[in-house]
Amino acid sequence: MKYNFSAGPAILPKEVFSEAAQAVTDYDNTGLSLLELSHRGPEFTAILDEAVRLPLELLGLSEDDYQCLFLTGGASSQFFMTAMNLLNENYHGYYIDTGTWSTKAIKEAKLFGKIEVLASSKEDNYKSIPKKYASSKSSGYLHYTSNNTIFGTQYQSLPDHGALDLICDMSSDIFSRPLPGKNYGIIYAGAQKNLGPAGTTLVIIKKSLLKQINSGLTSMLDYKIHAAKNSSFNTPPVFPIYVSLLTMRWIKNNGGVEAMAKRNQQKAEAIYQEIERNNLFDGFAAKEDRSYMNATFTIKQKDLEEQFLEDCANAGVVGIKGHRSVGGFRASIYNAMDIQGINKLVEVMKAFESKHS
């Protein structure tokens, strides 16, 4: 038995893997693999229609106000597409920098217009989320990353944003909890954490924003075109979208994002309790900002790091090595990780303490 704590691509529900494998062999008794079905045919059209409806249903957003797109290019492409599509003389971009991903979004957006970084926790090595900044801007968007996978920080409520539309990179915590508010202009998420396998990116865009997209954009980078063509302007990534749909169905059938939030809280608390209790480890992120998706922690005696990783591996606990910017360990505990996995990790931590203290 393996317990996969990888940051992404990441664990998905077992049922999703088995349904996905079945579809690769024979999709829904068509006698054909999902991989060879036309993206214009009735089977994939039905998949796509459900896949663009479910995110709104799960997040409690209205179809009158929002539209879902399944694009490619990862969240990395949304770093620039948001700016390229929206920035103009009257609609400005404001950013909060909580590390790596927002830093990249800021870098790419600068190529497409003037933007302003309102706050950054860089000086703190991104252990916390900056909360104090002037946000009384009148027109534009505020871009933020709701959960930082590398440093293990997460917004527990909406950032101060005044009259600005929120653009949120929700790659690593989408569908892990109900939305903490309703002022989103765009929510985007690379699939490969809570949503599906690598290869597609969900973009939820407020319909009113679709009316102010910059003109003259190349077709594949123009939200308007993808929206008008229901994500089928060109051949969409059929399999990643299908697996994303299976995952969303699983979330829906297991109590929706409310139930996910409850379970994720229990899981995160079990790990954080052990990190605090255990004499060998230190939590990395500031307590009030720590993530329910990625628990980051270090080991007091650096020379025990490799041994702990070995003990984890021997217990079937994989993907636990921390990102090089933080070091130590990271337990990514997305929706599909169940409490048994958490218990196993806690067991290994306890046993390691007994052995080394």
Next chain:
Amino acid sequence: MKYNFSAGPAILPKEVFSEAAQAVTDYDNTGLSLLELSHRGPEFTAILDEAVRLPLELLGLSEDDYQCLFLTGGASSQFFMTAMNLLNENYHGYYIDTGTWSTKAIKEAKLFGKIEVLASSKEDNYKSIPKKYASSKSSGYLHYTSNNTIFGTQYQSLPDHGALDLICDMSSDIFSRPLPGKNYGIIYAGAQKNLGPAGTTLVIIKKSLLKQINSGLTSMLDYKIHAAKNSSFNTPPVFPIYVSLLTMRWIKNNGGVEAMAKRNQQKAEAIYQEIERNNLFDGFAAKEDRSYMNATFTIKQKDLEEQFLEDCANAGVVGIKGHRSVGGFRASIYNAMDIQGINKLVEVMKAFESKHS
């Protein structure tokens, strides 16, 4: 038994489907699904390394001269990325328009610099490939589409290109035959015909061109960055790349592109012979330019069209309806379609003739 003649996403070898399904369940006895493996881990790194090596091996291109990238966004993104990365004051873009796909490439390229269309077969409704044009250009590229899936035309040799680098959209006939020459600057191909499932795009780029990429591009659209990061600047589409690798291994194990070419020729000739022999049907494309991948044909008595499609469906022959720009029928007979499928289609055509003449 189903015979899938879809234009794309399209048929892949049966072995590829079963290995892909197995990998979704448990990749290579890791106890984990391929979909949950880290793209930085040893398993996917090995997949990617082989996946970027095999295209060169299959096509007889040297690793000293060329590099392969696996990107996203389909061939549609290459329509503009080629121009965006390469066009400058001294390096110009020239195009041959053989319908739909080249027309789109021309449209998107115009946004990034001055380009010139050297020839078009539009007046002919793209039944043929234009061969007469002035090609004595000194610096730049000549962009062409080697096979047009919609009209069923295909280049049988390199277009006249003087001193220009060739940029070839080879989406629908890559690996179907040996390269007819060696003056390629870029070859690109959306996976979903001869290479794999939808969701990744192979870009083979001449290393010398990587030295003249325009500066100031956003990271995700910059060939230099993807090349420097071996297609892992961001999370690559793991599953589509893996299935593409399985398909390339299958090609290699079945005699390479030389054997594919031989088989494809036999298959295409069997269909074209029947189209010519059968009194009910007409071939669409000009004989000397007809495609070995997509055979397009129409029916003399328009009112029999639906009945023929019904007879096909009853015999398990699917995906045979022609594109709306041409009407009639299209048999897409990519590498993975075997001669049994062709025989079945020919059998249905013969039986239909007996019934209706």
